[in-house]
Amino acid sequence: MGESDKNQDEIKENPAGPEDKDQARDDDQYEKVCYICRRPESKAGTMISMPGGMNLCHDCMQKAFDTVTKSGMDLSKLPGMPYMNMNLNEMNLNQPGMEIPKKQKIRKKADKQPALSMKDIPAPHQIKARLDEYVVGQEKAKKVVSVAVYNHYKRAFLGGKPEEETVSGPDEEVTIEKSNILMIGPTGSGKTYLVKTLARLLDVPLAIADATSLTEAGYIGDDIESVVSKLLAAADNDVARAEKGIIFIDEIDKIAKKKQTNTRDVSGESVQQELLKLLEGSTVEVPVGSNQKNAMTPMATVNTDNILFICGGAFPDLEEIIKERLTKKSSMGFGAVLRDTFDKDPNLLSYVTNEDLRTFGMIPEFLGRLPMTVTLQGLDRDMMVRILREPKNAITKQYEKLLAMDEVRLVFEDDALDWIAGEAIKRGTGARALRAILEEFMLDIMYEIPKDSNIGSVVVTRPYLEKSGGPLIRMRG
Template sequence: MSDDYKEKDNILEDIDKEKSEKENKEKDSYEEVCYICRRPESKVGKMLRIPNNICICSDCMQKTFDTINSNGMPYMDLMGLNPNMMNLNNIQKDVPKNQKLKKKKTEEERAEAPKTFDIKNIPSPHVIKGKLDDFVVGQEQAKKILSVAVYNHYKRVATDTMDDIEIEKSNVLMIGPTGSGKTFLVKTLAKLLDVPLAITDATSLTEAGYIGDDVESVVSKLLAAADNDVEKAENGIIFIDEIDKIAKKKNTNNRDVSGESVQQGLLKLLEGSEVEVPVGATSKNAMVPLTTVNTKNILFICGGAFPDLDTIIKSRLNKQSSIGFSADLKDKYDSDPNLLLKVTVEDLREFGMIPEFLGRLPIMFSLEGLTRDMLIKILKEPRNAILKQYQKLLALDEVCLEFDDAALEAIAEKAMEKKTGARALRAIIEDFMLDIMYEIPKDINIGKVTITRDYIEKKGVPQIEMRGSHYSNFLLEGNN
C-alpha cells in the first residue's frame, strides 16, 4: 500500500509542477504594469518590484522620493508605504488579466517567427466566395466584392515592406436592409481567415469628453478579441454596425456630439494612424493601462440599413427622368425592392455622411432585399440552416422532421410581412415548433413529423407517423 501512496504522491507532484510551469509561462508572456500610472513595461522601461507583486516605474518612484524630500507623502500614502495610512496586504496584488498586455516580440524573434500573412497562404477571392456560399444565400455581387476587397487588403498587409510602391488601404461600406446578412457575412469572413474580429455599434460612440464611448473604444474591443496581443490585433477586422446612426443631424441648434463629431473622430482610425487605446476598458482613466495600436493594417467594414435613403435615391432618379417627351412616371420606382443598389456617394452625402468619411470608404456596395424565394433558400440551404438545426434536435430523439414545400412558402410569406429580413424566420419557427418540441418526447412511438401549411396558418395539425405504421393525423395538445 505504501508504494501505491508514493506513486500517487509522485503523480500529484508532477501535476502541480506542470501546472505551476504553465502559470509561470503564461505570466511571463504578459507585460508588467505600473501600479500608480498604469503604463506598461514597454513604455516606461524596467520597473522596481516591491512586496506583494507591486511594480512601480522609475518616474513614479522618483516622484515619490521628491515628495518625501519636500515633506509631503501623498505618493507614499497611495502606494501603502505609510504604515499609519495603509497596509501592503490590503493593496491589490495583481493587475486584472484583461488589462495585461502580451509582450511584443524582439527584432530577432520577429525575424525567426513565420509571417502572419503569406501571399501563398491567403485564400483567393473565388475560394473566399465559395466558403461564404456555404453559409450565406444570395447576395452574389456583395459576396464577390467583399471577397476581392479582403483578398487585396491582406495582400497589402503581406507585401507592405517588400516593395517601394505603397498600396493604400481599402475600407468597406455595406448598405442593406435589416436582416439581409451584413453582420453574418463579416462573422463568416473572420472565421474563414482566422483573424481577430471586433463587432461594435456606432450608436454608443460620442465625441471625446462626453458621456459614452470614445472612438478609440472600437480598437480597444479588437485588442480584447486578440487576447491583448497588439501585433495580432493590428491585422484584424473591425465591423462598425449601425453606421447610419452617426449621420449629421439636420435642423438642430445643439452640438452634434454623436453624429458629425463621431465621423470626424473616426477619420484617423480609418486612414491608419497610431492611437492610444485603453486596455480592458472602453474609456481612458487613471486606473486603466494604455497601449499604442497602429490601425494601418486593420480592415474597417462599416454597415448600416440607412432608413429613408431610398427616398433620397427615388427623388434623384425622378428628377433625372421627369423632363421631356420620354419622361418616366413618378411612381416608377415605388415598387422597386432593390432601390438601394442604385445608391451613389451624393445620396449618402445628402443622407448626412460627411465627404471626408466617405472618401475613406472607397469600396461601397448594397445588399439586395430578401425575396420570398431567397427566404425559402435561407430556411433550408445554408450549412447551419434553422430547419437543419431543428431536424438535428429531433433526430437526437430518433424522430424524423420534414417540412413540405407549401409550409416553407407559408413561413416565407409570414416573414415578408414582418419586414425584418431573415431575423423574422427564427421567431416564426420558434412559435409553431414550441408545442411539437414539448409533446414529441412524451411518446416514444412517434417516428416522423411533417409540418404542413395548414399547421403554419393554424388551420390544421402536423402529420405524425408512428413507428411501423402509415401516416395518420394526430391532434397535438395546445393546437386547435
C-alpha cells in the first residue's frame, strides 16, 4: 500500500484537521448562546445547532415555528430574512450582508457561590462602619439603612419562603416581614450616593431605577415591571437571587399627584397606584435580558414579597409645607409661634409627617407601604470641608491620584478647602457643587503641569481660587 493510500485512511479515521481539533477544544470552554434571546446554555437549556454556527434554544425555536404556522406565511420569501430559510445549506452565506455573526462566547461558571450562612451576615455596626469610610455625616440615615439591610440578609438566609420565615415560640409563630424605606433629603445630600456605595459593599443584587421615566401601563415610557427587570439583570437573570435583592427607586417625588390638572395623570398618581402591588409583594412577569415585551422575549416570574424597596427623593417645597403646619398655632400672646421661627432651622425636614407628604401629593396607600421614613440633613460648611478631605474616594484625593501619575504632588491648603466649601453653599446644589467648583479651578493646573517635567509639587492656595494670585509650584530638587 502506497503513501497516498495511508494518507487517505488517516483522513477517513480523523476527518477533523488540527485546526478543527483546536476549535472544538476551545468551544468546550464556552457556553452556546441563543442567537435570538442571547441566553447562554446554562439558562436556556440544551441548544439546537444550526448550519453556519447559529444556535437556538427550544423556546425561541418553538415560538418561531408557532409564528410561521399561525400566520401561514413563508418567512424565507421576505427580503432581509435569510436566516429563517430552512435550506441554509443551499445558501451562499459568504455574500456581503449574508454572513451569520460569530456566536457570543460566555465562559462556563466553574462552581456556584457557597450558600449564605449566619456567620457571613454582617452586623449593622459593620455595615455602618463601611459606609462611614465613604459617606460623611447622615448618621441616622446610615443607621436605618444598615439595620434594614441586616434584617434583609436574615430573610435571605431563611430562604425567603413564608413557612421558613416563621420563628416558633411557645404558643405562636412570628413571620418576619420587610420594612420598606422612604429617604427624604435636599438635593446633593447623598441619597443616591449612599445606596450606590451600599451596592458596592454588599453581596445581594441591587438595582437603581428612576421614577421619572415610569408611566401607567399602555402609555409611552417604562412600565412598572421594568424596575424588577433591572434587578433581575443585576442578579444575572437568577430569579432566586433577584427575589432576595434590593431596589432603590430614585426621584420618587416626581410621581407626586399633579395639582389642578384636567388631563389624565399617567406619570403621577397612576404610577403610585401601580407601585402598590410591588411594594406590598406580588408576582410579576418580566422579560429576561430585555426591557421590551414581545413574543420572542422569554419571560420570568418574580415574586416581590422579599425584595427590599428603598425610595428616595428631594421633595422640593416640602419644607414650606412643614413650616406652614408648624406655624398654624396662634400668632398672638406669650405662647405664640413666630412665622420666622423655622426659617433658618437646618433640620426642618426632620419634623416631616405623613400629613405633610399627603399635602405634597403622595397618596396614603403608597405611604402606608413605606413604614420607615428617614430624613437626610442639608450640608453645612463644616460637612462640605469634611467631604473634601475624609472619604476614601474624596474628589481631592482623585485629583491627587491623577497628578501622582505624572509624578507631581498635589496639596490643598486648609483656607482653600474652606473657600471651596463656602462657595458650594452659595450654589445650593449640595455636594455636587464641590466637583463643579474643583473642575473649574483645576482645569488650568491639569493642562499646564504636564508641559514641564521638572515640576515636583503644586499647592492650591486661597488667592488662586479668589483669582488674586496663582498656585504655589515647586520644582524638583
